[in-house]
Amino acid sequence: MSSHILRRLAESLVVVAAMSFVIYALIGLMPGDPIDLMLSADPHLTSADVARLKALMGIDQPLLRRYGAWAAAALSGDFGYSRLYVEPAVAALLDPLGRSALLMGVSFVTTLALALPLGILAARQPRSLADHAINLASFASISLPSFWIGLMLILVFAAGLGWLPAGGIADVGGGGFIDRLRHLILPVTTLTIVSFGAFARYMRSGLLEVMGQDFIRTARAKGASERRILLGHALRNAMGTVVTIVALSFGGLFSGALVTETLFAYPGMGKLIYDAILGNDFNLALAALLIATVMTLVSNLAADIAYAAIDPRIVYR
Amino acid sequence: MMPRQSRAALYTRRFAQNRPAVLSALLLLALAYASLASPLIAALMAQDPSVVDLYHRIAGPSLAHPLGTDELGRDLLLRLLAGGRISLAVGIMGALAAAVVGTAIGLIAGYRGGLVDAVLMRATDAVISLPLLPLLIVLAAVDLRKLGLPPELARSEMASLYRIVVLVALVGWTTVARIVRGATLSLETRDFVRAAVGLGATPVRVMLVHILPNLAAPIIVATALSVGNVILLESVLSFLGLGIAPPLASWGAMLSGAQETITIAPALAIYPGALIFLVVVACNLLGDGLQDALDPRTLTARKRA
């Protein structure tokens, strides 16, 4: 078990190192650079200015050398300066990280609060009307484009009824608890709508799998009520699935929800990554993408371990 | 093993019993036909969906324009059908491309085994564990000319479509690869494969002639399930302005444009979104139905959203 974890850890490190280079190279492959953009905006820049500014930012160096310099600095904890936010890249990340964790965390809780009961309800009587209805709703949830449902929510609740703010994290001058909550409602609703389906289906299939197993049959033979079997025996055994989902979703707290954040102008990680990439902010994009990757890997690892710990049938070689 | 014909009949019967899947298949077929026939429909309606009419912008439904017109006075129904062509094409091409890549990788990993298998499977794990959307954004913004592509191709009108298909293939092959590898591993030990190897068939021949045909069912199911996801992905990228670019228009791209006029002309946003939703639901239900029909043991979907 521990050797398995060690191996997974080593693999993850390799992946992170490879990713850092791939991301660096890809951003380098994007057209133009900050100076090219400046040049087009400012008629007064001369070719001497261009050369001077490029040397100043180090853009005149070949890609590999730039990556080498970046990696060396990054290993010593220096992720460079963000061009867009004009502060160290790591410092620029902190606030968005917190805001994404809040948004994703709240959505995750509401999603589970909706999905788990639905999954249980569906598993209680497979092929019943309730099961079919929940199944259809789950499919709908999986198939909805998040930006569209977000737009529709804005259209109805913000633009139409005017009940809720259409974007941002707090009203100007506000920022109290109620105010922040109001700003969270639409993005959280959007995320919940598009993600409960997958979770409900996991829950249902996890339960059904357990229900078919011998110990359930034994319990039935002993005369336990269906309700007791489902909630007592099956649910406890299906919790492995839930814990795995929880662990897997952990990574999402740090990469944010790009589309939802963009739509609702919610300054979280997803939006930051998007802005950094499109704004040619190398250092910030790299730092943010790496954090997101590392956290996803960590959560996958955590999911593995949790799953093994809960379900004794899984043995790692 | 059952005789082929009766097996096909069984599959068909099982599939036919799944009413949502059948309805989905019919809906998809109808949409595909309508999209393909959009020039014909345009001729019947005596409309040219590419001709701008500045004096009839954002008109409501009428006899001439059953769904009204868009912000340049073009018939909305015809625009939606034209957009459907692109969305469906991207979905199908992307899913197929991913299936081809995944099948190749899965076959090689499963049949070769050893180090090749280990490396390929670790790569699969790595791709699965990456934050997908941000990466796609970087990939979508890459300058094709910096990759050495001829400028003619990089600037062609279809470039944005091909780019998305390639992106999908780059990140979407993992599911199929895993399924194919697993199935290959079990098929390898079967008598008919061993016999072929014993008779001196080359590895390529064994893989393509003896193993691949037996993998058809799981590959079809996985591909059908991923069509919907690809369409969703395309719509997200187009919505962010990184997907399909004018003069092509997909539903996602239409939505992206409609976002700005949503309070003036909500219909422009409601229709394409609803179509994406319908098509994706249909693809998922269809995939689900195929899975139930082709593999009776599966009670549950293996899909991860």
Add this chain to the structure above:
Amino acid sequence: MRRRARILIAALGVLLALAGPAGARNQLVIGVSQFPPSLNPLIDSTLAKSYVLGMARRPITAYDADWHLVCMLCVTLPSFENGLAERVQLGDGREGVRVTYTLQPGATWGDGVPVSTDDVLFTYEVGKNPSTGVSSAEGFRRILGIEAKDSKTFVVTQDRIDYQYQALADFELLPAHLERAAFADPRTYRFRTRYDTDPTNPGLYFGPYRITELVPGSRVVLERNPTWWGKKPAFERVVVSTVENTAALEANLLAGSIDMIAGEIGMISVDQALAFQRRHGDRFEVLTRPGLFYEHLAVNLDNPILTDLRVRQALLLGLDREAINKQMFGGKQPVADTIVHPLDWVHTDDVRHYPYEPEEARKLLSAAGWNPGSDGIRRNAKGERLSLDLATTSGNRTRELLEQIMQSQWRALGVEVHLRNQPARVLFGETVRKRAYDLALFGWVSAPENVPRSTLYSKEIPTAENGYTGQNSDGYRNPEMDHLIDTIEITLDRSKRADLWHRLQQVYAETLPDLPLFFRADSYVLPKWLKGVRPTGNLYTSTLWIEDWHDAGDQPR
């Protein structure tokens, strides 16, 4: 059951409405679509930054809403007439100019330190230092030297006399007492400038407001600056709130969480603004003013098809610009005849016009040797198709619509157009710069009476040899235009200069280096109660006059 649900929803709505912001008028919330990247006024200039800094600082001179050059931080605009400007002979036989400015006597940084010539000299030192990363060094390069007369008066020696001699372009004062430490190593100045490390330091600002809170990517809060020398601004606080998405911007406006949309960087199109006014005209007012934003089709004159003037004329005659303006822009974006804006005092109407005359256009194309083929697309004697590429910035909704209109209208003439959109960074960074286009749709922002040297002068054609500098990407070479540009720059007599400008416009309209389209209008969405906002229509933002903004209920002070 259903009724109870309805009551519940209604109650919830009331609750939420109560929790919403109260309509206090001691603050003004401005919605914008971009967040300023850095606040240092010399580095990386963007419109979003100018907009915010317009409330907290003032340039030395600016063009006002009537497009007159006025003093903001200086007391009197120097001129030869009032003796504050004088010609000087430079060593090499050229003639320069010495211009004297006096800073506003009351100008004081927010921490109580007076704005003085120390700051002027320090700013000059930063601006001319090549390693600071100041983006536009041209304004500083023209300056040969600055001498301080006393703590408020200084004399600038410029290396040339041109019609702009009165303006001190790009000269944004930095507080020497705060910034000198950060400038110790010029190479790291752009990371260490206190505008970014300590942006709420009151000593960085001397305008009617100062920045008191900054949430990157989200909002900037400004409060009244007690050391401001001018008229007391009406609002205690001004908040600039970033909402990048137009629909969300509108929704925020309706919900009352923002009060107005800034035209300069609100990114709301004229069309949207007018539609908004139609629906919410009871609460909001929409101001549009065609600005110095010249939307045009750049033409690659080295393209064998486009090099023929008749083809360019035909393309323009075949485009119904009047209808586009009326139908797409509510008539608010006037059709451009040349680069010169109708409100610019050097403008003339006495130029060749190109109304919508598709028949005339067809004749011209036939005369140029392009005759309709079987598929409706014209071909020349060699059988080549009349087919052109059109590039614009992808993601710009208005331009994407515009180009589809052009494609459709030109198709009717027998001209085939392929749309090749690219992200702005590719279009400007590569395609236009390296002249790899046939037709490119984009705009120029300029100041009033802006001489088109960089865009029309024959020596400003970007080439590999000059490192692709210069903005004459059309490849326009016209000796008369060169001569006009040279002469206009050094002609100080206004009426003579106006004549030269008129000739320049005639040459432009005759020879069509670009295909002129429109002057773009910025749309301001303002609440009915807000008065005093005057869009300038030029590069200088309306916030430079924010002390004139007030609540209609208030009596102007």
